[in-house]
Amino acid sequence: MEQQRSFQTETGGHLYLVPTPIGNLDDMTFRAVKTLTAVDLIAAEDTRNTQKLLNHFEITTKQISFHEHNTQERIPQLIAKLKQGMQIAQVSDAGMPSISDPGHELVNACIDAHIPVVPLPGANAGLTALIASGLAPQPFYFYGFLDRKPKDRKAEIAGLAQRPETLIFYEAPHRLKKTLQNLAAGFGDERPAVLCRELTKRYEEFLRGSLAELANWAATDTVRGEFVVLVGGNPAPTTAATTAVDLSEPIDVQVDRLIAAGEKPNDAIKEVAKLRGAKKQEIYRQYHHLDEE
Known part of the structure; x- marks a missing residue:
């Protein structure tokens, strides 16, 4: 168990997750502007896009690129800076970091390094x-x-x-x-x-x-x-156990559907075998196309 008190740690670096507007710049919060102004460095998905935002609010904080293609290179660098006491904000091009945008891996790295992660609310x-x-x-x-x-x-x-x-x-x-x-x-x-x-x-x-x-x-x-x-959600959902099996449907489609729903591959194969009245080994071979080798 680990406990973080975001605003009671006076020393050391913090990672601030700062949402940015999804279109209308007026949706930028006062706190977000203050945070981006106060930190030592901004880790941005696209520094060119973020620079337009910074210019609009007359923010002069330096940037460093942080996107899906340089994650592994940047994370050790950012963690080192945070351990040295730098305050860093992370932003994506629009909306909240980590939500279909970069950020999650950096958050995990900070948690592992016992560096406080402070989220700001904002546009989504x-x-x-x-x-x-x-x-x-x-x-x-x-x-x-x-x-x-x-x-x-x-x-x-x-x-x-x-x-x-x-x-x-x-x-x-x-x-x-x-x-x-x-x-x-x-x-x-x-x-x-x-x-x-x-x-x-x-x-x-x-x-x-x-x-x-x-x-x-x-x-x-x-x-x-x-x-x-x-x-809209399914108003009358059924479970795999009560759904009639369409024997004309390919086995790999049935297995993939269960995997996409969260089942482990072997459990999905076992479930399809049960529904089709077949042996698990046979469904396994067909799903992995072992008979074609």
Whole structure:
């Protein structure tokens, strides 16, 4: 067990996690501006984007790049600086660090090194979209970006199909059409959903309808901007034990669905074998394509 008292440690470095606006700069908090002004160094996902923010608020603090491609190199450097007593703020391009953005590995490294990690509240695209969506605000399940590989994305969606919570996804405009088609296929055409585009910006827009309607819109309209995709939860979820088995469905799809839902691979194979009335070893061989070698 470890106890952190964020504001009772007067000596040593602190890592401050500072959210930044998701579009409208007026959403920057007074505390965030004060923190970025007071720290010794800002670890930024993209120093060019962050510099625009710093210039707007007349903040002159130095920056260092910290993104997904230099994480392993930067973390030891930042930990060393923190141990020397430097105060460091970490920011992503928009929204909260670690939420579909860099930050989590640095937080863990600080915790392991007994360096206080101090989070600041601020803008978050998923929650901003949720409260205006009209879908049930709680419980909700934040997923972020689905996998880019079609097979893996479909398996993820299959694993989420039974969840009763409102689901929150992020998606880029060039992948939105295919993602909505996959969601409609996996959740059903009539599942209610909401697209939230360009949140807090001039062209903020909400599109509410069924997954089929939204998929059709994405296929016929020019899609621009970053999207939050919200999908209503399954109102009548069933468990694997009570779901009829579609014997025409590939075994690897069934196993992948259970894995995406959180089961370990061997447990998923065992469950599929039970549902299909087959031996576990046979499902294992088919899933791993051992008979094709």
